[in-house]
Amino acid sequence: MNLFVFGLGFTARRFAERERARFSTIRATVTDADKARAIEAETGLTMRAFGPEADDPQIPADLSDTDVLLVSIPPDRAGDPVLRRFGEAIANSRIGWIGYLSTIGVYGDRQGAWTDEDTPALPRSERSLARLTVEDAWLALGTIAGKPVQVFRLSGIYGPGRNPFVKLREGKAQRIVKADQVFNRIHVDDIATTLAASLERPRAGAVYNVTDDEPAPPQVVTEHAAALAGLPLPPAVDFETADLSPMARSFYGENKRVRNRLIREELGVDLAYPTYREGLAALKDDA
Structure with missing residues (x-):
């Protein structure tokens, strides 16, 4: 089973490192070729450049050889760069699990009230509105392509x-x-645990709050x-x-x-x- 990560930042890198034994190959992107070479030398992961000014020409072939896709790149002014440049390739691939890392910011201001996945998303900031739009776009791709897309709304990561x-x-x-x-807040290792649990129990269209108690x-x-x-x-x-x-x-x-009830009840996550x-x-x- 092969993993591809768009955006090997703090959270995605922790997941890749913790779950390395699960995958035959891990490929991931950062924003430029120099950084990609440095991380590849440090970690042994296969790194690609993917940013405003560079797309590694190997990415389409990588996606055709991917089983698990994790997307950890924020929207840009035009929307989601991954969907814009590789949405068709992903839809036509053999990928069997897609995870999109989002934010609890999509719920907007609740004036201190308790909030769960059934609470309507009412983003206030332009940044969170863009996140919600991209969430919907990934879920739509999953529906059209028949692939299980899961959205993970993360709280403050440490x-x-x-x-x-x-x-x-x-x-x-x-x-x-x-x-x-x-x-x-949420510890990065608890995010990795949740993603791994979702791999074992994929559910198309799932949205999870990944947060502490x-x-x-x-x-x-x-x-x-x-x-x-x-x-x-x-x-x-x-x-x-x-x-x-x-x-x-x-x-x-x-x-x-x-609240984080759904990751506990549906995925069996026990937060460390x-x-x-x-x-x-x-x-x-x-x-």
Whole structure:
């Protein structure tokens, strides 16, 4: 069984590394040829360039020899670059499982209310609206081509090298306080576990929330991380005066509590890190 990954970022790479023994061949893309060569030398994976300025000519042949396709590339201004350039090749291939990594941002602002897969998606930001449009496009391809397409809506991803300890040690952490604000999170290994479980139980048209059990205020998570690592706690900063990028500030404009019931009941997923406490405990020595 062969795997092809469009967009070997933090999450997709963790999945490929953890599930490597499952696949005979793993091929994946990054945005340019130099980066592809560097990652191939480091990991032994077969890497291709796929970006605004480059399509490796081997990609069509790769897709014809693929059984499992994972798509981890965000939309661009024109929509989904994978569907635009390779949708026909994917539809006509032997691929038997397609996973699209999306975001819980498609639910928009729920003013702190609990949200599950039956909650209507009402994205507020242009970024999340584009995600929902691409979700629908992938699901439509699955229907037309008769292939099981699964959408995975991810919450805030953390794991080795990407967690509060790293920012605390670098002096870049902020303890931002906004009344009643909560976020869900998900450890990257729990995402990999969910994808692997879906491979065993494919369901055409499935949409899954991939998130932890306990949405929590961001400052509480920072405080817990600092206490675990014995690191100085950054001063509290009011959200209204915090120095945030426009994208970071936009995340605080949405407030919801997201349930993960479906991955448990349908896929049998047992989260290794059901809350930030277990996740941070496993990462406390991470630099």
